[in-house]
Amino acid sequence: MLLRILPLILILLSGAAALANPCQEPAVVITGISLSGNETTKEQVMLRELTFAPGDTILAENLEPLLEENQRRLFNLRLFHHVNYTYTCSEGQVQVAYQVQERFYLYPIPIFDFADRNFNAWLEKKDWSRIDYGLNLIRRNFRGRNEEVRVRVQRGFNKRLELGYRIPYVWRKYNIGADFSVADYRSRTISYANLNNRQRFFEQESGMPIRRSSVSAALVHRQNVQRQAGLRLSYFNEHISDSVAFLNPEYYREAQQERQYTRLELYRVINRRNDFAYPTAGSYFEAIVAQTMFLQNSGSPFTTARAKYVQYVPLSDKYSYMVGAEGQLRLAGKHAFADNVALGFRSYVRGYELYVVGGQHYGLFKQGLTRQLVDIKSINLKFIHNPKFNSVPLAFYLNAFTDAGYVVDDVFEQGNPLTNRLLLGSGLGLHAVTFYDIVLRLEYTLNREGDTGLYFSARFPF
Structure with missing residues (x-):
């Protein structure tokens, strides 16, 4: 039973994954963006919709709203059923990952x-x-x-x-x-x-x-x-x-x-x-x-x-x-x-x-x-x-x-x-x-x- 519900729990918590490892610094730097689930969609199509890029400096308090806004932007491309994200924060450096479920095209x-x-x-x-x-x-x-x-x-x-x-x-x-x-x-x-x-x-x-x-x-x-x-x-x-x-x-x-x-x-x-x-x-x-x-x-x-x-x-x-x-x-x-x-x-x-x-x-x-x-x-x-x-x-x-x-x-x-x-x-x-x-x-x-x-x-x- 636990094995069946574990994936669901991970998905539900994915948008709030940062709570397990919050950013302590007042400002952070985006060091990388990874994409998964886009078997058909080219990465450049998704990256062009994002309002941030590697190397950007962001106030820590604005990080979650920024990632949620870009989650909606990717979803509104109408190419995906679901768009989720996770990120990790270590010493003021943030790695962001977006996971998508593609539609039938x-x-x-x-x-x-x-x-x-x-x-x-x-x-x-x-x-x-x-x-x-x-x-x-x-x-x-x-x-x-x-x-x-x-x-x-x-x-x-x-x-x-x-x-x-x-x-x-x-x-x-x-x-x-x-x-x-x-x-x-x-x-x-x-x-x-x-x-x-x-x-x-x-x-x-x-x-x-x-x-x-x-x-x-x-x-x-x-x-x-x-x-x-x-x-x-x-x-x-x-x-x-x-x-x-x-x-x-x-x-x-x-x-x-x-x-x-x-x-x-x-x-x-x-x-x-x-x-x-x-x-x-x-x-x-x-x-x-x-x-x-x-x-x-x-x-x-x-x-x-x-x-x-x-x-x-x-x-x-x-x-x-x-x-x-x-x-x-x-x-x-x-x-x-x-x-x-x-x-x-x-x-x-x-x-x-x-x-x-x-x-x-x-x-x-x-x-x-x-x-x-x-x-x-x-x-x-x-x-x-x-x-x-x-x-x-x-x-x-x-x-x-x-x-x-x-x-x-x-x-x-x-x-x-x-x-x-x-x-x-x-x-x-x-x-x-x-x-x-x-x-x-x-x-x-x-x-x-x-x-x-x-x-x-x-x-x-x-």
């Missing part, structure tokens, strides 16, 4: 998804023909250098083919990385207009009413895992059928059926959350400015600016509070319906999942109080022998929230009463978090219109 994820914006939008129709299927293949930590290769082959109602490659460093001296992607999208249906803030769909019996292809390349300045900035250049070619152009001549405006355009995008991300999958402390900031230019007189150029800031405040061991805001400005001489996207897709007020609120500008506010119900560090699956899969963490959180949003639409607001109106939603949710950053949410909501509903989602709320 090849993700052959079957695609079986709903063709609508979210599960509840599909559930309203209950049309089993509106199903997408295929394979999403992701190879993370490619070559052990934290590179990523992405291949998506999707059939069914919406057809997609996507290829992508991300490399964190192409110019190491300046921490410059790159991201490349190419995509092709075709669908049997298209949302050609909104009425009463509901999408109006046109489905073509033969052929595809919409086709979209794109090529994108980006340079990314990666200061560290928490701070990044990038410059992305993309090219798009889009085509709709003559039936769609007839139903809504404003869909592409001047282009009528086909348009080509380039988009230059500058973005900045500062991610200081304690956990990238389900944060309970820290902050998150992102800002994006994009200029879209149309080719061959196929549209009017427009500028988009979007920003988001969220603060996560730990109140106790079990409770945390989240508050954040997001906003968008879109400036153009003329607006096409295809670009009139605000709330209802990537961002929305909870309680309005079944609605689409189009517009040029929007503001969104969210807050929530979270209580941790269960936090199981590891469920051992004895029938699985691979250590990358046989240990499953599981946590449950109870979340009470309120959301507010406002959309400004001066072009397509007619017949859509939720535009230019304050949207309010609140509710109670149960959130589950498990391995490989999977977050599942089940939320009961009430909105300003008096609608109630039970909604399911598979991503973090904000």
Whole structure:
């Protein structure tokens, strides 16, 4: 029995190993850093994330906080299941050791998804023909250098083919990385207009009413895992059928059926959350400015600016509070319906999942109080022998929230009463978090219109 629990005891005590041999000197020198468990990951990938190096002098009272901070930095690379550390201190000299448990890096994820914006939008129709299927293949930590290769082959109602490659460093001296992607999208249906803030769909019996292809390349300045900035250049070619152009001549405006355009995008991300999958402390900031230019007189150029800031405040061991805001400005001489996207897709007020609120500008506010119900560090699956899969963490959180949003639409607001109106939603949710950053949410909501509903989602709320 003792032999079985001894490894567990050693792991639990590893983070506090220094207590057995505390540093007596007021300042210490880091004389060495060792890494173990990284069978695939190159050492330089891990060492680049650390904020200290051999030869650094550190106040003894700051040593533990420094090692814990860097433990989180390594964990937030999302390359490891667990990151632990130990250190020894002798005559003012410190040897640090980080131990990691690597994840499985090849993700052959079957695609079986709903063709609508979210599960509840599909559930309203209950049309089993509106199903997408295929394979999403992701190879993370490619070559052990934290590179990523992405291949998506999707059939069914919406057809997609996507290829992508991300490399964190192409110019190491300046921490410059790159991201490349190419995509092709075709669908049997298209949302050609909104009425009463509901999408109006046109489905073509033969052929595809919409086709979209794109090529994108980006340079990314990666200061560290928490701070990044990038410059992305993309090219798009889009085509709709003559039936769609007839139903809504404003869909592409001047282009009528086909348009080509380039988009230059500058973005900045500062991610200081304690956990990238389900944060309970820290902050998150992102800002994006994009200029879209149309080719061959196929549209009017427009500028988009979007920003988001969220603060996560730990109140106790079990409770945390989240508050954040997001906003968008879109400036153009003329607006096409295809670009009139605000709330209802990537961002929305909870309680309005079944609605689409189009517009040029929007503001969104969210807050929530979270209580941790269960936090199981590891469920051992004895029938699985691979250590990358046989240990499953599981946590449950109870979340009470309120959301507010406002959309400004001066072009397509007619017949859509939720535009230019304050949207309010609140509710109670149960959130589950498990391995490989999977977050599942089940939320009961009430909105300003008096609608109630039970909604399911598979991503973090904000």
